[in-house]
Amino acid sequence: MSKIHVLIVDDAVVVRSRLSKLLALDPNFEVAGVAATGRVALAKIPQVNPDVVILDVEMPDMNGLETLAAIRQSYPDLPVIMFSTQTHTGAAATLDALALGASDYATKPSQLGSVEAANQHIQKTLFPKIKFFGTKIALSPVVDSAKVAPAKIQSFRQVRSDQSTIDILAIGVSTGGPNALGLLLPKLPKTFPIPIVIVQHMPPMFTKLMAERLATKCQLHVAEAYSGAPLTPGMIWIAPGDHHIEVTKSGAQMQLTAHQAPPENFCRPSVDVLFRSIAQHYKARSLGIILTGMGQDGLRGCESIRNVGGQILAQDEASSVVWGMPGFVVHAGLADAVVPLEAMSIEILRRVDCTSLTVHREFL
Numbered sequence: 001m002s003k004i005h006v007l008i009v010d011d012a013v014v015v016r017s018r019l020s021k022l023l024a025l026d027p028n029f030e031v032a033g034v035a036a037t038g039r040v041a042l043a044k045i046p047q048v049n050p051d052v053v054i055l056d057v058e059m060p061d062m063n064g065l066e067t068l069a070a071i072r073q074s075y076p077d078l079p080v081i082m083f084s085t086q087t088h089t090g091a092a093a094t095l096d097a098l099a100l101g102a103s104d105y106a107t108k109p110s111q112l113g114s115v116e117a118a119n120q121h122i123q124k125t126l127f128p129k130i131k132f133f134g135t136k137i138a139l140s141p142v143v144d145s146a147k148v149a150p151a152k153i154q155s156f157r158q159v160r161s162d163q164s165t166i167d168i169l170a171i172g173v174s175t176g177g178p179n180a181l182g183l184l185l186p187k188l189p190k191t192f193p194i195p196i197v198i199v200q201h202m203p204p205m206f207t208k209l210m211a212e213r214l215a216t217k218c219q220l221h222v223a224e225a226y227s228g229a230p231l232t233p234g235m236i237w238i239a240p241g242d243h244h245i246e247v248t249k250s251g252a253q254m255q256l257t258a259h260q261a262p263p264e265n266f267c268r269p270s271v272d273v274l275f276r277s278i279a280q281h282y283k284a285r286s287l288g289i290i291l292t293g294m295g296q297d298g299l300r301g302c303e304s305i306r307n308v309g310g311q312i313l314a315q316d317e318a319s320s321v322v323w324g325m326p327g328f329v330v331h332a333g334l335a336d337a338v339v340p341l342e343a344m345s346i347e348i349l350r351r352v353d354c355t356s357l358t359v360h361r362e363f364l
Contacts, residue, residue, distance in 0.1 A: 004134030005032035007050035009041040009067065010083065011059040015108070019054065022122055028131060038062030042070055050078070051134040054126070055102075057084040057093040065096055072101045079103040079133035083126065086110050091205045095213065098178050103321075104129050107203055124266075129175075132294060132322070166311070166352045167194055167285040168231065168247075168254075170278045172271030172301070174201040174293025176321025178210055180341055181291075182217060185236065187345035190219035194352060195231040197245065197256065197278070199271045201293065204241035211238045229256040239269035246277035254281060265297035271325075275301025284309030287351055289344070290335075291315045293325035302334045311336045313347060 006029055008019050016034045023029040032048035035041035039062055041053070053071065057064040068080055082097045082105040084090040094105045106126040109118035173180060177200045188196075200207060208224045215222040218236065223229075225237040225245050231254040239245040243258040264270040271290070275298060278286045288305045290298045292315055302312045312335050314326040319341040329335055339347050 003030040004028055004130060005030050005048065005051045006130060006134070007032050007041065007044060007048060007053045008034045009036075009038065009053060009059075009064075010034075010056035011036050012056070015056070015083075018119070019122070022119060022127075026123075026127065029127075029134075038064070038067030038070070041067060042074075045071070045075060045078070052130050053078060053080045054083050054130070055080050055097075057082055057090055057097065063093075065093060065100060068097055068100050068102055076101075081106060081126070081129055081133065083108060086203055086205060088205060088209070091209050094206065095178055095209060099182075103133050104175050128294070165285060166287045168278060168282045169194055169196045169287050169289070169348065169352065170274055170305075171196065171198045171289045171291060172275065172293070172298040172325065173198070173291035174267075174295065174297070174322075174325060176292035177201070180315070180321075181210075181214060183341060184291075184344050185214055185222070186217045186219070188218070188220055188348070190234065192220055192352070193233050195233060196220070196236040197225070197231070197239075197247075197274060198236065199239045199245070199269045199274050201267055201269070201297070202241050207238055207241040214238075225256050225258060227256065227258045231255060239274065242268055244269050244273040246273055247281045248277070249281060265295060267295075267297045271298035272301040276304045279304035279308045279310060282310070286310030287313070287348070289313045289315075289348070290326045290329045291341070291344075292320035292322055294322045295324050296328040298325050299328045299332060299334075302329050303332070306334050311351060313344065313351075314338050315344065316340050 006023055008016050010016050020031050023031050032050045033044045035044055038059060055064050055067060064082060071078060071080055080102050082094050082102045084094040084105055084107055086107045106129060109121040211222050211224045220234050220236050222236040224240050229237055237256060240258055244261055245256050245258050247254055248257045264272050275288055286305045288302055306312055314329045314335040316338045317323040320326060330338055
């Protein structure tokens with residue numbers, strides 16, 4: 001396989017140097033060039049023809065958002081991975097960049113105690129994304145279409161009468177998630193009758209800001225989850241970065257518990273942790289959804305939900321940024337239906353007891 005050519009764009013010489021040295025140690029990569037400013041980067045792209053651009057967020061002259069917008073205008077398909085700080089400013093700019101069309105992001109190492117720990121952080125979080133977007137080969141399994149429902153929803157249909165009432169909706173998502181959630185959740189009406197719990201793979205600060213932004217778009221209440229958060233109808237809870245969340249019971253009240261048990265599938269929060277607890281407490285009254293994302297977090301959790309009679313929906317490949325997480329679920333035969341993102345809200349309303357809700361055909 002030919003090497004992946006990477007253009008590094010960062011105003012900090014120490015960052016450019018560290019990334020260049022680490023990339024040189026990996027036989028999959030070749031540093032095509034470096035740039036200290038956005039303007040220099042834009043001039044270098046046609047010269048070095050990179051497969052992937054690593055783009056700093058905060059830069060003088062042209063910041064990362066301005067540079068990204070210019071790249072997207074001239075090179076709409078060129079993968080761009082934002083490399084941002086774990087600060088409020090960095091998180092906000094990264095979410096803006098994802099909305100502008102950045103392929104993904106990784107966070108810069110901070111307060112890790114040693115150069116070696118910082119290097120390992122970069123190799124663990126950034127390098128897999130460079131490999132994925134640089135090779136343009138989907139890390140998705142081959143799907144046996146005979147095992148899954150049709151990928152397109154053609155009409156309103158009755159949910160089988162033997163299915164239990166749905167009392168909770170759980171969503172797992174990763175790469176491409178902020179934009180996917182921003183399209184899906186605002187379509188749910190303010191009278192939505194059950195709680196929603198979401199695991200989005202993101203670090204601290206990012207999840208809080210994402211919840212705040214979604215709250216301005218949605219008819220439902222949206223907030224970052226915490227230990228003791230009650231699972232009440234019409235509330236959307238988002239797992240806090242670096243914390244698992246799971247359903248627990250306090251008296252007659254179902255609630256969420258946040259904790260820092262070891263990562264699962266290299267993730268904290270992990271979809272599997274949440275989905276297992278959903279299956280334990282809600283059993284056949286559970287509806288789990290797996291949206292776009294890299295890796296296979298959520299696969300075992302979906303298996304747990306299906307084993308107790310619950311239902312699973314998976315986003316289809318065409319509308320996913322990365323068909324990894326949903327692809328693994330589909331391949332395992334765990335999906336009740338494979339649904340385009342634009343039709344996911346209407347499929348949710350079909351399966352939840354929404355007889356009093358208005359269903360809009362334009363969501364189809």
